Amino acid sequence: MSYFNAVRVREDIPALTRIINGRPITYLDSGASTLPPRSVIEAMDTYYRLRHANVHRGVYQTANEATDAYEGAREAVAQFLNAPGGAEGVVFTKNCTESFNLLAKSWGVANLRDGDVVLISEMEHHANIVPWFQLRESVDLEVRFIPVDDNFELDLTNIDELLRGVKLLSLTAMSNVLGTINPVKSLARLAHEHGALVAIDASQSVGHLPIDLVDLDVDFMMFSGHKMLGPTGIGVFWTRPEILNAMPPFLGGGGMIADVRLDGYTPATGFTRFEAGTPMIAEAVGLHAAVRYLEGLGMANIEAHDRELTVDAISRLNDQFDGRVRIIGPAAHAERGGVLSLDVEGVHPHDIAQVLDEIGVCVRPGHHCAKPLMKKFNLAATARASYGPYSLPSDTDALLEGLQRAITFFG
């Protein structure tokens, strides 16, 4: 790899020292969750050993340190995204799914009325489908879908028509099933021309592609920390501060209030209004370390690294299996990320994953929380291999070896 040394990155990842069934682990499930580097684990460890205290409360030194660490993470995320308005628009959530629920149940409830339209796509994760269906139970909302074409890309032929009457375009930046990278920037411009706001699911892209919110000019962005080398238990919801300040509270309780009386309460302003209860302080510290680590590698370098691995894997899969292994996603030359959904003729993805496990290869079988998309392509499941910045061509070697074994075993 010419962009950065993935072998060095590998040395930073303790989980990659595991031996599974007698073989060094081949981790090809970064699409589900990435493996944290030592710096992330140590930052959380140090926090718990030396600095732990509740935030925004105490006046003693470690409480101040904890508050600084928590708010420092917010700053770091805002800079990482080049967020307009800085840290003021960054809300910490449990994960991307909670971020989408915050969008639907706070902004959505306050802004969407009978007859309004939310435009999503057929390649969305359930996190960007179900909250809209839930909202439809109380508002007569139309949930409209941008179709996916046979090249596994958005079919934008009728996009002007699709955008008619739309209040919100909510779209994934990169499909977690197909690897397709969507033209978010141009679609956001078009959606704005139609008077819609734009929300972007960056879960699959945030650890793999550079993000610049000023350049993208979108209105909401959400993702999970554990898909960008950070810990589980923390997600991000970002919006422009002026939109955030007009959103009603979502979860109620301590921390999110300005005042509570016997006859009612007044919510706090800004991001505080959306962070009820003691937040995920250690996870924010870990996320901060993950942001620093990714910045050290360079997001453009990670993108190039993913690309090199993916192009190589697609050509080798096609050469070695001669059509028996079908890649459910765009071809190598298309705009795509390091997610390879495989359909092996005559062998179920569960069985593939089981045989792969036998040689220590971790892939994900299933519908990847995107059932409408799977149904569209008449698939119950795929076996998905996905890369991270620590992945090497030797991971692809192990994948191919395992696929060959599975095909031989099941005949």
Next chain:
Amino acid sequence: MSNLENLYKEIILDHYRTPRNRGELPPPASKTEGFNPLCGDELTVYLNVTDGVVADIKITGQGCSISQASSSLMSVAVKGRTLDEVREVLAKFKNMMTLDGEVVDLTDPLNRDVLRSLGELAALQGVSKFPVRIKCATLAWNTLSQGLEEN
């Protein structure tokens, strides 16, 4: 025996490649659908119960080798049996599948008897060592169980 061979015994592969009692039954046979929401497997069990006997059973659907083989083995095990016998084999099978990943102690005469009484179904015992695959093996049985209740 390697882990894989323990899981994918020859009988299982045989039933996967050549499933028995595949297809549909016309009404008045009952029709029960089963889903595995985690992996997307789908199964439909058609049951024809006459005079307290499973006169015929057919199964359609898609899924992994374990779920397909388990449904095929199940159809053979219950076809022509009385409802009481079917309930008994159902209970024994589910018991075998919920051993929490423990290897069955075959020196225990009780376990030996149960496994022997299960016949070919005992081939699926290796699945209990793979906790995530247990739901693949039990999908057909849960669907059958639901079908019997509705009957």
